[in-house]
Amino acid sequence: MRLELGNIRIEDVKFGSKTEVKNHTLYVNKEELITLLSEDERLASVSIELAHPGESIRIMPVKDVIEPRVKVDGPGGLFPGFISKLDQVGSGRTHVLKGTAVVTAGQVVGFQEGIIDMTGPGADYTPFAHTHNIVIVADPVEGLKQHAHEAALRNLGLKAATYIGEAGKNVEPDEIKTYEVLPLFENAAKYPNLPKVVYVYMLQSQGLLHDTYYYGIDVKQMVPTLMYPTEVMDGAIISGNCVSACDKNTTYHHLNSPVIYDLMEKHGKEICFLGCVVTNENVTLGDKQRSSNMVAKLVEFLGADGAIISEEGFGNPDADLIMNCVKVEKKGIKTVLVTDEYAGRDGASQSLADADQLANAVVTAGNANEVIYLPPMEKLIGYAQPADIIAGGFDGSLQPDGSITVEIQAITGATNELGYNKMTARGY
Amino acid sequence: MNDELIIISNNPLVIANYNKVKAINGDIITLLNYVRDSVHLGHRLLTHPLAGSLKPNESPYKSVVISQYASGLDEESLSIIEGSLQVAQKMLTERPLPQWNERIDDDFKIIDRSLLDSALASLSNFK
Numbered sequence: 218m219r220l221e222l223g224n225i226r227i228e229d230v231k232f233g234s235k236t237e238v239k240n241h242t243l244y245v246n247k248e249e250l251i252t253l254l255s256e257d258e259r260l261a262s263v264s265i266e267l268a269h270p271g272e273s274i275r276i277m278p279v280k281d282v283i284e285p286r287v288k289v290d291g292p293g294g295l296f297p298g299f300i301s302k303l304d305q306v307g308s309g310r311t312h313v314l315k316g317t318a319v320v321t322a323g324q325v326v327g328f329q330e331g332i333i334d335m336t337g338p339g340a341d342y343t344p345f346a347h348t349h350n351i352v353i354v355a356d357p358v359e360g361l362k363q364h365a366h367e368a369a370l371r372n373l374g375l376k377a378a379t380y381i382g383e384a385g386k387n388v389e390p391d392e393i394k395t396y397e398v399l400p401l402f403e404n405a406a407k408y409p410n411l412p413k414v415v416y417v418y419m420l421q422s423q424g425l426l427h428d429t430y431y432y433g434i435d436v437k438q439m440v441p442t443l444m445y446p447t448e449v450m451d452g453a454i455i456s457g458n459c460v461s462a463c464d465k466n467t468t469y470h471h472l473n474s475p476v477i478y479d480l481m482e483k484h485g486k487e488i489c490f491l492g493c494v495v496t497n498e499n500v501t502l503g504d505k506q507r508s509s510n511m512v513a514k515l516v517e518f519l520g521a522d523g524a525i526i527s528e529e530g531f532g533n534p535d536a537d538l539i540m541n542c543v544k545v546e547k548k549g550i551k552t553v554l555v556t557d558e559y560a561g562r563d564g565a566s567q568s569l570a571d572a573d574q575l576a577n578a579v580v581t582a583g584n585a586n587e588v589i590y591l592p593p594m595e596k597l598i599g600y601a602q603p604a605d606i607i608a609g610g611f612d613g614s615l616q617p618d619g620s621i622t623v624e625i626q627a628i629t630g631a632t633n634e635l636g637y638n639k640m641t642a643r644g645y
Numbered sequence: 646m647n648d649e650l651i652i653i654s655n656n657p658l659v660i661a662n663y664n665k666v667k668a669i670n671g672d673i674i675t676l677l678n679y680v681r682d683s684v685h686l687g688h689r690l691l692t693h694p695l696a697g698s699l700k701p702n703e704s705p706y707k708s709v710v711i712s713q714y715a716s717g718l719d720e721e722s723l724s725i726i727e728g729s730l731q732v733a734q735k736m737l738t739e740r741p742l743p744q745w746n747e748r749i750d751d752d753f754k755i756i757d758r759s760l761l762d763s764a765l766a767s768l769s770n771f772k
Contacts, residue, residue, distance in 0.1 A: 326756065327749035328703070363755055423697055424759035437763055460756075461698035500696040500764040501710070502725070532695030532732065536725060559732070566735055570695055570728045586739070 218308050219397040220447035223289065223390030227316040230267055230349040236381065238388045243317055245351060245381060253380055254353065259369040261358045266598050268320070268350040272335045273595035275619075276352055279331030279629045280321040280367075280459050281374045282345055282467040285314040285382035288451065296452040298433020299372065300379045306451035312385040318348040318469055319381060321374040322599035323355050325366045325426060331462035331629045332591070332621075339591045342631040344638065345469075352598050353377055364425055371457050374468070396447050396481045398492055401519065408489035415491050415516050416476055417526040417541055418444070419534065421458050421465065422497040427530075428457035429466075431495055437504075441496040441511040443519075446477045449493070461531050463585045463631040464557045475636040476527055476555065491519050496541070498534040505537050513544035527555040528634050531585070531626075535570040546575040557582040557632035562624075582633055583640030585626035593619030650691055650768065652761065653680055654708035658754040659761060665713070672742070673707050677733055680709050681726045687715030690722035692764045694729035699756060701733035702740050706757040710764055 226241055233244030247265050254263045268274045288294045291309010294301030320333065333345045340346035355373055357366045398404060405413060420429040422437035429436050431444075431454055444453065454471040466474075477493070484490040494515045496508050516524050524545050528538040535556070542552045554576055558568035564584045597619075614622045625631040630638060654660055655669040655676050669676045677694055684690060691710040695701070711722075745753070 326752035328745070328752060363752070364759075421698070422763075424763040425756055427697055427760070437767070458698075461700075465698070499767060500692050500760055501767045502690055502693060502721070504767050505693070530698045531700070532698065532729075533693035536693055559736070561735065561739055567731065570732045571725070 218445040218447050219395065220308055220450055221310040222394045222396065222450060223310060223312040224315040224392050224394065225312055225385045225388050226391045227314050227349060230269070230317055230351060232267070236384050238314070238384050243314060243349070243381070243384060250377060250380055254355070254373055254377060257369050257373065259357060259361055259365055260355045260373065262356045264354050266352050268335050268352050268598060270335060270347050270349070274335040275594040275597050276320055276322055276333040276350070277331060277597070277599045278322060278324055278329040279333055279462065280323050280325070280370045281456055282469040282629065283319045283374045283378035284469045284472050285317060285319060285378045285385070286452070286472065287312050287382040287386045289386055293451065295379055295382065296375045296455060298430065299455060300375050303432060306453055307445050307448035311451055312388065312390060314382060314385050316348060318345055318350050319374055319378040320345060320350045320352045321355070321370055322352060323366070323370045324600045325363050325370065329459065330627050331459055332627050333629050334591055334594060337592050337594070338589060339628055341639070342589070342625055342628045344630055351377065351381065354599055367426060367457065371455070375455065396450070398445055398447070398484070398490060401491065404489060404491060405520065408485055411487065411489040412522040413491050413520055414480065414488045415519055415521040415524045416480055416493045417512055417516065417524050418493050418495050419526065419528050419537060419541070420454065420495065420497055421529040421534065423500050426458055426460045430455040430457060436497045437499050439497065441494055441508055441515060443515065444493040444495045446481055446490065446493055449474060449477060461626060462629045463626040464530055464582070464634050466529055466633065466635060467630065470630065470633055470635050470637050473637060476525055480525070491521060498529065498537045500533070505540055509537060509540035509544050512541050513548055516545050516550055517548045521550055523551040523553070525553050525555065531559060532570050539571040539573050539576060542576045543573050553578045553580065555580045555582065555634055555636060557634050558584045559586055560584045562586050562588055580636070581642045582636060582638055583625070583631065585624060585632045587625045589623060589625050591621045591623065649713045650710050651713050652708055652710050653683070656706035656708050656754050656757045658758050659708050672705065673701050673733055674737065676707050676709070677726065677730045680711060681730060683711055684719065684722045684726050687717050688712050689716070689719045690725055691768060694726055695732060696764070697756065697760045699753070700736055702736040702742050704753040704757065705742055705750070706753050708757055708761040710768065
């Protein structure tokens with residue numbers, strides 16, 4: 218399967234009378250977009266604001282972040298199962314409005330998390346301080362239940378990103394990158410001397426604000442399956458979760474997963490990248506055992522020499538991570554794990570809720586318990602209320618001047634376990 | 646629903662709406678200790694005690710599903726409940742549970758119930 222990604226460099230975002238890209242500036246017709254998003258009868262009001270890197274703006278609580286993309290050539294469209302029909306995606310050509318993001322903010326539950334500071338010390342911890350953001354805030358109609366509210370916000374973000382992405386359809390990209398993975402036997406035959414690597418892509422799947430979707434299906438309802446790496450670049454995986462903001466994959470993270478892009482970069486040079494095993498992180502131990510058994514079976518079945526396994530979230534997925542690791546290792550296949558840590562404020566405590574001596578190659582994305590002081594911002598987009606009660610916060614964390622002292626787990630993407638952040642630990 | 650299970654819960658929303666609930670009148674540590682004792686008595690864990698991404702020092706409510714009948718010590722269950730207790734104690738020592746207002750308290754009940762529902766839906770498919 219072969220996909221061309223045409224990256225259109227966006228250097229600024231402004232409101233305009235027409236939604237279009239001109240000279241690296243994205244113009245958004247605010248009224249037209251609000252009218253489109255207001256069609257959802259679950260939403261009482263929709264407002265849109267812009268947030269640029271370096272501005273004194275705090276966005277919270279962030280629900281999802283989505284990169285605007287558009288299908289230019291080939292089957293299907295973006296976000297199959299939600300926005301587009303259920304065609305197979307991941308081939309042809311897709312354009313990306315690089316440097317911009319749709320950010321949705323909305324308060325589904327009272328303790329909801331997710332902070333993006335566009336400047337100051339917090340900006341170092343989130344990649345979305347460095348994108349030109351179209352921020353959409355939506356209020357639900359009165360009495361809307363949490364599940365319906367979450368679904369409405371999720372759909373709102375995808376719809377907005379699709380509408381904006383269309384502006385890139387007829388724009389000549391600044392660069393075109395080609396990603397291709399051949400069917401299994403052809404792939405292995407083409408690179409017979411390179412180590413064969415599989416990526417095990419673990420997805421959070423546990424309930425309200427803890428769910429992920431693959432071609433529209435809630436992944437807690439599926440068994441592990443195979444995916445070409447390029448499918449994710451067209452939005453085959455959608456985020457429905459935002460609890461524990463630091464280590465939840467937004468839809469933007471899935472579209473830009475560094476694990477996949479880096480493996481593709483090394484494909485044919487250092488390794489032979491066979492593809493992805495998509496799996497879940499369910500609540501029951503039976504599901505965890507079944508899924509990890511199938512992960513190990515699929516990795517072995519593909520003939521892999523090694524596997525990269527990434528986790529999503531905190532606590533119980535540590536059990537899934539270790540089960541996947543141990544079962545794959547016991548088949549004689551080496552693993553490298555990607556996770557984050559909850560090692561206490563001093564970083565000295567046990568990092569994960571589970572461990573095994575076979576988990577001997579681990580990449581960390583940072584310690585979520587690290588405490589940070591976020592100075593007040595001149596402008597807030599979203600809802601101030603969750604500030605003093607956010608995860609990682611503590612009594613008195615929100616000061617009258619608007620400053621917040623929190624653990625970095627409150628910051629969107631701070632310890633992202635796909636590695637889309639700056640933190641890690643190295644041994645010397 | 647799988648009839649060979651017990652829900653251990655301190656969530657009033659679960660206690661009021663589900664059958665086969667062992668109600669725990671206490672905090673998460675009390676509940677996890679009860680689950681650990683049950684595991685020592687030979688009950689198996691059917692759900693992970695740290696289900697969801699809410700931290701033990703964030704949400705006051707927890708529902709854990711175990712097997713109804715004791716059938717000898719299950720070492721995997723023991724390892725998981727001990728690890729979970731360790732994480733919960735560590736986090737609560739570093740930062741105690743805040744006092745939430747009613748709306749937020751209700752939201753925590755709903756999330757815990759949603760996590761439990763996803764487990765019960767799965768458990769109904771196999772034994």
